[in-house]
Amino acid sequence: MSTAPLAPAAAELVARAQTENFPVALFVLSRAQRAHLMAIYGFARLADELGDSAPGDRLAQLDFLEQDLDRAYLGRAQHPLLQRLTPSLSQLSLPREPFAALIEANRRDQRIARYASWRALAEYCEYSANPVGRLVLHVFDAATPERFALSDRICTALQLAEHCQDVAEDYAAGRVYLPAEDLARFGAHESEIAAPSASPALREVLRFEVSRARALLDSGSALVRSLSGRGRLAVAGFIAGGRAALDAIERADFDVISAQTKPRKRDLARRLLGAWL
Numbered sequence: 001m002s003t004a005p006l007a008p009a010a011a012e013l014v015a016r017a018q019t020e021n022f023p024v025a026l027f028v029l030s031r032a033q034r035a036h037l038m039a040i041y042g043f044a045r046l047a048d049e050l051g052d053s054a055p056g057d058r059l060a061q062l063d064f065l066e067q068d069l070d071r072a073y074l075g076r077a078q079h080p081l082l083q084r085l086t087p088s089l090s091q092l093s094l095p096r097e098p099f100a101a102l103i104e105a106n107r108r109d110q111r112i113a114r115y116a117s118w119r120a121l122a123e124y125c126e127y128s129a130n131p132v133g134r135l136v137l138h139v140f141d142a143a144t145p146e147r148f149a150l151s152d153r154i155c156t157a158l159q160l161a162e163h164c165q166d167v168a169e170d171y172a173a174g175r176v177y178l179p180a181e182d183l184a185r186f187g188a189h190e191s192e193i194a195a196p197s198a199s200p201a202l203r204e205v206l207r208f209e210v211s212r213a214r215a216l217l218d219s220g221s222a223l224v225r226s227l228s229g230r231g232r233l234a235v236a237g238f239i240a241g242g243r244a245a246l247d248a249i250e251r252a253d254f255d256v257i258s259a260q261t262k263p264r265k266r267d268l269a270r271r272l273l274g275a276w277l
Helices: 012-020 023-027 031-052 060-074 079-091 097-111 120-129 130-139 145-165 169-172 180-186 190-194 200-220 227-252 265-276
Strands: none
Touching: 012 180, 023 200, 031 060, 031 079, 031 130, 060 079, 060 097, 097 120, 097 130, 097 200, 120 130, 120 145, 120 200, 145 200, 145 227, 169 190, 180 200, 190 200, 200 227
């Protein structure tokens, strides 16, 4: 597999991070912590690109990524982003399982396009989102089972917020992450996602999912108090980014199809203060 087209530069990764829901986390860290975090982020983005938009046999390319992950642990990675990750693997003794889970999430995306229930979607988040939070805790030398449990709630909430923001984009790609049971509960049909604007029923579904995401963020927020220093501020930034994203969806009256749902800086600052306190 040719790796060059799939190797975003560091500057591009930072630019992408700024468009997502956790910009604060990137800029409060030490240089070493930021390098580790960006290496992890680069791996996650590469896995997503292979699973979402790579031409050709995506499963084969994901297999290549897992093989290169194994080579990275031996110091022999071929892909530039795996080479970038290699120092973090050794310096932080990062476990293999979270990286493998991120690859598995993208394998699932090749064969699963709908989720019947919230339980099924939450199980998917155990592969697609929660491993990132666990790796971040390793960066902060704060990896404990108790913190993992809180981090999982936060990461699942952030993933759910992203699914709500990207409803139309995901539908265009052939995927629906809104649980079918929730669509049915409010009398919505997935075909309504293709309309120029969100129907009243679809807005009620999104209102429900936003409420669910808020509850998950609230239940995981004790993680902030268990940390100190830059790690505490960074995790507060993750939570603030998620809450600000949910605020934006609510401000658009849950019409994520025709309205912009980008968080406002003042909402992010307000939410950051709240998460910190």
